[in-house]
Amino acid sequence: MRIVVCVKHVPDLQSERAFDAEGRVVRVGGEGTLNELDENALQVAADLVAEQGGEVIAVTVGPADAADAVRRAFQRGADRGVHVVDDAIAGSDVFGTAVCLAAAIRRLGAEARVDLVLTGMAALDGLTSMLPAALAAELGLPQLTLAARLTLADGVATVRRDLDNATETLTAPLPAVISVTDQINEPAFPSFLGIMAARKKTVEAWSLADLSVDPTAVGAAGARTRVVEATPRPPREHRVLIADDGDAGRRLAEYLIENKLV
Amino acid sequence: MTTMTTLTGPVLVLIDHHAGAVRPPTLELLTLARAAGDVTALWFGDGLDGALPLLAEYGVTSAYQVVIDSPVANAMHLPAVAAEAVAAAVRQSDAALVLLTSTFENKEIGVLLAREIDAGIVVDANGVTIAADGAVETNQSAFASTWNVRTQITTPRAVVAIKPNSIPAEPAPSSAAPGVVTVTVTPSEDALRTRIVERTERVATGRPELAEAQVVIAGGRGTNGDFSAIEELADLLGAAVGATRVATDEGWIEHTAQIGQTGVTVAPKLYIGVGLSGAVHHTGGMQSSGTIVAVNGDPEAPIFEIADFGIVGDLFTVLPQLSAELRARLG
Numbered sequence: 001m002r003i004v005v006c007v008k009h010v011p012d013l014q015s016e017r018a019f020d021a022e023g024r025v026v027r028v029g030g031e032g033t034l035n036e037l038d039e040n041a042l043q044v045a046a047d048l049v050a051e052q053g054g055e056v057i058a059v060t061v062g063p064a065d066a067a068d069a070v071r072r073a074f075q076r077g078a079d080r081g082v083h084v085v086d087d088a089i090a091g092s093d094v095f096g097t098a099v100c101l102a103a104a105i106r107r108l109g110a111e112a113r114v115d116l117v118l119t120g121m122a123a124l125d126g127l128t129s130m131l132p133a134a135l136a137a138e139l140g141l142p143q144l145t146l147a148a149r150l151t152l153a154d155g156v157a158t159v160r161r162d163l164d165n166a167t168e169t170l171t172a173p174l175p176a177v178i179s180v181t182d183q184i185n186e187p188a189f190p191s192f193l194g195i196m197a198a199r200k201k202t203v204e205a206w207s208l209a210d211l212s213v214d215p216t217a218v219g220a221a222g223a224r225t226r227v228v229e230a231t232p233r234p235p236r237e238h239r240v241l242i243a244d245d246g247d248a249g250r251r252l253a254e255y256l257i258e259n260k261l262v
Numbered sequence: 263m264t265t266m267t268t269l270t271g272p273v274l275v276l277i278d279h280h281a282g283a284v285r286p287p288t289l290e291l292l293t294l295a296r297a298a299g300d301v302t303a304l305w306f307g308d309g310l311d312g313a314l315p316l317l318a319e320y321g322v323t324s325a326y327q328v329v330i331d332s333p334v335a336n337a338m339h340l341p342a343v344a345a346e347a348v349a350a351a352v353r354q355s356d357a358a359l360v361l362l363t364s365t366f367e368n369k370e371i372g373v374l375l376a377r378e379i380d381a382g383i384v385v386d387a388n389g390v391t392i393a394a395d396g397a398v399e400t401n402q403s404a405f406a407s408t409w410n411v412r413t414q415i416t417t418p419r420a421v422v423a424i425k426p427n428s429i430p431a432e433p434a435p436s437s438a439a440p441g442v443v444t445v446t447v448t449p450s451e452d453a454l455r456t457r458i459v460e461r462t463e464r465v466a467t468g469r470p471e472l473a474e475a476q477v478v479i480a481g482g483r484g485t486n487g488d489f490s491a492i493e494e495l496a497d498l499l500g501a502a503v504g505a506t507r508v509a510t511d512e513g514w515i516e517h518t519a520q521i522g523q524t525g526v527t528v529a530p531k532l533y534i535g536v537g538l539s540g541a542v543h544h545t546g547g548m549q550s551s552g553t554i555v556a557v558n559g560d561p562e563a564p565i566f567e568i569a570d571f572g573i574v575g576d577l578f579t580v581l582p583q584l585s586a587e588l589r590a591r592l593g
Contacts, residue, residue: 013542013543013546014542017405017408017409018405018409019404019409019411023411023413037524093382094373094383095376095377121524122523122524124523124546125405126404127386127523127546128369128385128386129366129369129370129385130369130370130372130373130383130385133341133370133373133374134373134374134377137342137374137377138377140452142342142452142455142456143341143342143456144456145341145366145370146366158459162517162518163365163366163367164365164366164367164464164471164473164518164526165280165463165464166339166461166462166463166464167461167462167464168336168339168458168460168461168462169458169459169460169461170456170457170458170459171456171457171459172455172456172457173455176456181524182507182524183517223382223416224376224380224381224382224383224415224416224417225382225383225384225413225414225415225416226413226414226416227411227412227413227414228399228412228413228414229410229411229412230404230409230410230411230412231409231410232408232409232410233403233407233408233409233410236554236568236570238570239569239570239571239572240570240571240572241566241569241572241573241574242572242573242574243561243573243574243575244573244574244575244576244579244580247583248557248573248575248580248583249579249580249581249582249583249584249585249586249587250583250584250587252555252571252573252580252584253584253587253588253591254587255571256532256555256588257588257591257592259553261477261531261532261552261553262477262499262532262588262592
């Protein structure tokens with residue numbers, strides 16, 4: 001089983017996240033980390049390979065710092081890691097990102113068959129959840145998204161997913177692109193051995209030229225959306241904080257009625 | 263007054279409906295769509311006839327009823343099939359803008375559709391406007407609602423998914439019976455590689471849908487699994503009940519009640535969070551709420567940093583007192 005796991009370097013949730021003057025997410029400094037939801041995908045891959053044998057390859061797209069996501073994937077069992085990095089990629093929208101990832105995955109597929117492409121359910125910076133479907137379409141593969149459970153048998157993947165209005169069981173033939181939710185497993189912490197082994201691994205850097213991707217098809221040049229303005233929201237005003245000394249419930253009722261909230 | 267617009271075609275609105283009823287967020291989409299251009303409704307499956315008067319009231323001038331011509335079970339619910347069908351309707355109507363409600367399902371349909379019709383896409387938007395030059399612009403919040411972002415879609419066609427509770431829905435000043443066009447779509451073989459072998463519609467709880475509710479009451483670890491005080495207040499206020507990941511993982515309440523980055527995003531007029539600390543995993547899904555009320559025993563809980571009204575106290579004392587007082591005063 002040869003599995004590609006797409007990972008993303010995102011600003012740490014606990015840090016002061018911001019946009020720069022060009023409306024792009026600030027991705028510099030030591031405040032970045034592996035997108036937490038990618039840990040579920042890496043765990044699925046590690047479990048499958050532990051069961052069936054094979055190889056896990058982590059792939060990311062992003063500026064120089066983004067290689068950190070691949071190194072963290074090494075700690076979580078990835079055997080190999082690829083970083084698609086090129087100045088022309090900056091400012092990519094979901095389609096540009098999908099083009100870059102798909103090109104890397106096709107190159108890996110040219111070496112040997114890729115059976116499965118896994119992603120997390122969302123990246124915690126943008127939270128759009130659009131990439132998995134866009135990537136599947138770019139690769140010409142079927143997609144199974146938001147898998148809360150996944151089983152593989154006889155070359156067919158079966159997933160269960162919970163939507164707003166329904167619970168579904170879906171199937172698709174492999175190879176397929178599958179996004180997994182944080183319900184699918186409880187990612188293990190990297191082991192000491194895993195961390196030591198990760199240090200010996202090298203992140204392979206591939207440029208757009210290496211992948212024969214037209215630089216104008218990706219990045220800001222190829223993007224179909226452009227951030228016009230990004231401004232921090234002012235903090236909430238007139239905030240009230242009280243300690244309950246016996247009538248806090250009544251005071252809250254007063255507040256809700258006064259402000260016509262009930 | 264007619265709004266001037268330079269959109270090159272109509273606005274196509276995907277109508278979310280359940281058990282024959284139009285979902286409330288769809289009426290917000292129609293309100294936004296009217297300001298941008300002529301509104302064409304897109305309806306999957308049966309039940310359009312019953313909904314036409316309401317759609318007309320909200321300014322729909324024509325309606326497309328999509329029929330999926332396939333023997334495959336649940337084909338209409340496959341995002342890739344739905345995207346092909348919406349794309350067919352876009353081509354037939356020459357729509358310049360497609361609006362959907364921002365659910366996980368629709369975001370997936372939206373991105374596949376956008377790819378198919380060479381459109382730019384923005385999801386989780388709070389609003390959409392047409393700039394003077396005819397470009398579609400959106401507003402959305404980012405980073406747990408700590409930033410406001412305005413985005414321009416630079417392609418001739420645009421797809422925008424709007425979050426529920428973004429604007430008040432308002433009926434159109436005047437309306438006429440919409441013409442109905444049937445669009446029959448045969449899905450491609452590629453779109454049918456994924457199959458839905460089982461689909462169970464969720465049973466209604468009798469409370470408003472979490473994502474759509476005007477009032478949401480959420481409980482976390484501090485409830486210790488006892489949601490009775492929350493339920494009592496929710497019954498009183500006609501509110502939806504939500505929870506943190508801890509509470510759903512403990513099995514205290516169903517997983518679909520989880521509010522947060524990986525669960526439901528809520529933006530009610532009033533959010534009341536009790537017995538929850540306010541970890542970013544949760545607040546990322548509720549920070550756009552109008553008024554935030556928090557009750558927690560720990561004065562250091564981060565939820566107090568974003569609360570408009572915070573009470574350091576015991577939820578099992580404060581909530582019953584609140585319910586009793588509201589019952590007495592509101593009758």
